[in-house]
Amino acid sequence: MTQKMRFTILTNEPNGWTAKEFKKAVKGKPILLNFVSVDSFNDRNIYQKKLGDVTLLKSTQLKHYAERASLLYSFDQKTYMINKRLSTHRLITSKLYQQTMIESAPDIHGIESFYFHSKKEILQSIQCKRLQYPFIIKKLAGSQGIGVHLIRRKKELEQFGEKEILSYVCQNFIQNSGDYRVLVLGGKVLAMMKRTANEHDFRNNISQGGTAEVITDVHTRKKLEEIARRTTKLFQLDFCGVDIIFDEVSHTYRVLETNSIPNWEGIQTIIPF
Template identity: 35%
Template sequence: MKIAVLSRNSHLYSTRRLVEAIKAKGHEARVIDHLKCDLTIEPTGPKVHYMGEVLDDIDAVIPRIGASVTFYGTAVVRQFEMMGVFSTTYSQSIVRSRDKLRSLQLLSGAGLPMPRTAFTNYSKEERSLVDHVGGAPVIIKLLEGTQGLGVVLAETRKAAQSVIEAFHGLKARIIVQEFIKEAKASDLRVFVVDGKVVGAMKRTGQEGEFRSNLHRGGKAEVVKLSRLEKSVAVKAANAMGLSVAGVDILQSSRGPLILEVNSSPGLEGIERATGVDIAEQIVAYIERNQPKKKGTISKLKA
């Protein structure tokens, strides 16, 4: 098979590992910068043009779409889907995962546990928002934030109101969540591929830092999940329609709580912490799901 990794940088750890895994299994690998793709829609069918050629021989794609280019990146993935090319992550699922509010609505609809969350479009409801999630301290998040950016811990009601007012003044969309103190600045990153947990690590933030993201200087260690934590992670990925996902879970006094579900989770932290070849698991997933015959239009849920 010819498998394309949709990535803007061939030198990134995740991209390199996927290319290595594809080649190790005897397939042809290609890295395609999705922002340099041109899309044409014609009576003869959709086409993807890249660097002067038509990409009509790709059997499967592995999307690595950054949050800042979600719109165009998912358009490229959707075009490949319309051409009958197998994708490890559906374009619609990427769109859903990038909208924190929509993600939480889907997870809630599936009956999955998560921190209490509040959202409003009314700038004078700062006090009510804090009350809705059980009072201060609270976590305030930008809906479009990634890698721990746009996340604020407000330790008092007054601080929370000030931060919410400031974000609303900037016309920024935010959600307010309860602060899970017993998590102690740690969370679990659970990697799910094809409905199974293939790796998990515990991430802990630096001293004085409430965010556990590795990009913010957090540390990672291998962790053994409980049966319930595995079940919740798989159900969360399924609820989002993701076959490849990084599910972030908080360990609370009332059990595991889903924090977020990522559609393009990085491989570096999880592979180094666990020693598991996650890239190989993703390629094996493609092999188990032989690509559809070209020209077949994918029927995706809206």
């Protein structure tokens, strides 16, 4: 009799879309699937007893990255953690740190990023023309386009408090006609899509009203696949979504960010897998 592999999903939504897709995927296969909701580092010994042979983090209620990384590290002693890097390198989800890592890679282009301690510093950078209107200001850690703002004029900075600025990274706006999400597992590209913002928004995210389409151009697909694999290797991630944008001014493909806990609901609406 074939021994079944035990596969654990760490999630706050055991009845959500992702959970349902996993249940369909393992049906008829020698896999025992279970879901564990994690909300406290202090209960790690209880959670450890529920872990299977392989564990994937999808979501938790832990807000502080140090608490999450510490908990995942304790899990890694009991199970094979997909994306172990999340437990050993707590800054891997920081958009500023990601861009700094990309700067060190000779074969990947990123986006020049700035970190400021005050709105005064931002205005000084604009005066020096390092940062120019319009520019993007986005949360150091975030997903689905939440906390991403397009600043077109000085007055729009007033919505941010002085202390808030410390939680954001700034980047010059990249002229584009959409961006790309590439889903990678174990160094292999599973799927990719182009995302295009709706007429009322600048964000291409599907969760923000963007539309998804299949990429059919062979040259584009090959280029995106190369960049995604190199980026995944750089970040040492087993499973991730690499977001890439084509800069229409410099005619360069640039990595926007790497998502170590990617959503794939949007991509699966056009590419079933």
